[in-house]
Structures are given as structure tokens and as C-alpha cells.
Amino acid sequence: MSLSQKTCTPCQGRIPPLSITEAEALLAQAPGWGLLHHGTQLERRFPFKSFDTALAFVNRVGDLAEEEGHHPDISFGWGYANVLFYTHKISGLHENDFIMAAKVNDLYTDEVT
Numbered sequence: 001m002s003l004s005q006k007t008c009t010p011c012q013g014r015i016p017p018l019s020i021t022e023a024e025a026l027l028a029q030a031p032g033w034g035l036l037h038h039g040t041q042l043e044r045r046f047p048f049k050s051f052d053t054a055l056a057f058v059n060r061v062g063d064l065a066e067e068e069g070h071h072p073d074i075s076f077g078w079g080y081a082n083v084l085f086y087t088h089k090i091s092g093l094h095e096n097d098f099i100m101a102a103k104v105n106d107l108y109t110d111e112v113t
Contacts, residue, residue, distance in 0.1 A: 003029045003102035006095075008068040017092020030101035035093075041086040042097050046108050051078040060107050068103070070096045 003026070018026070020039035027033060033044045048054040054076045061083060065071040073084040083104055085097040 003095075003099045004106050006099045008070040008096040008099055010069065011087050011089050011094050011096060013089035015090060015094075017087065017090045018094065023093050023098075026095065026098040030098050030105065032105065033101045036084075040092040041084060042093060042101055043082065043084045044101065044104070046081045046083065048079050048081065054079060054081045057081055057108065061104055064103055064107060065100070068096075068100060070100050072100065072104075 017040065020035070023035055023039045023042075027035060027042075030042070030044075033042050035041070036043050046054075046057065048057065058074055058076050058081050061072065061074060061081075070085075070087075075082045083101075085100055086092060087094040087097060
């Protein structure tokens with residue numbers, strides 16, 4: 001099953017974050033995303049042609065985050081949106097972060113096509 005077909009599961013903490021090797025393996029299923037801070041965060045910058053298209057995308061990402069119960073840090077402005085995922089409770093990455101990255105990629109594809 002692809003990551004974008006999965007649903008986030010609640011993370012209660014008390015589990016180790018993904019290792020860098022595990023994160024790199026999942027990264028292959030989230031094109032365009034990059035690992036930051038020694039593999040503890042996942043980020044992608046999305047380009048847009050205007051402020052309003054960036055804002056519409058950010059709102060769709062926010063709606064998705066509410067549905068999945070897994071929330072990113074987002075910054076945006078004219079022509080771009082940066083989306084950053086990591087699991088706060090474990091101070092690192094969880095499969096949920098990659099599920100969300102794949103789903104955000106799908107939103108972006110829908111937005112620009």
C-alpha cells in the first residue's frame with residue numbers, strides 16, 4: 001500500500017523516532033522532500049505563481065492535517081509554501097510524517113494541474 005493511501009495513527013510517544021536509514025527508505029516514497037537536522041525533520045518548498053494559489057494550498061494542507069490529526073509547521077508567501085513535518089512527541093520522524101508528505105504531494109499535484 002502506498003503511503004498516500006494510509007491513514008495516520010495516533011502517536012502516544014514512548015517509541016523511538018525513525019533511524020536515518022529508515023527515514024531515507026521512506027523518503028523514496030515522498031518525492032521532493034528532504035531530511036533536515038540529521039534525519040529528524042522532513043521539509044519541502046512548493047512553488048506557486050501567486051500569493052492566492054499558495055494560500056489556497058496552505059488551507060488545503062491545513063484541512064488535511066485536521067482530518068489526519070497530524071499537523072505540520074507551514075510558512076508561505078508570494079509564490080511559495082514551506083511545509084515541515086516531524087513528530088513532536090518523539091522529537092523526530094514517524095511513519096505519519098511520510099504519510100502526510102505523500103498526501104501533501106498529492107494535494108500539490110491537484111493544485112497545479
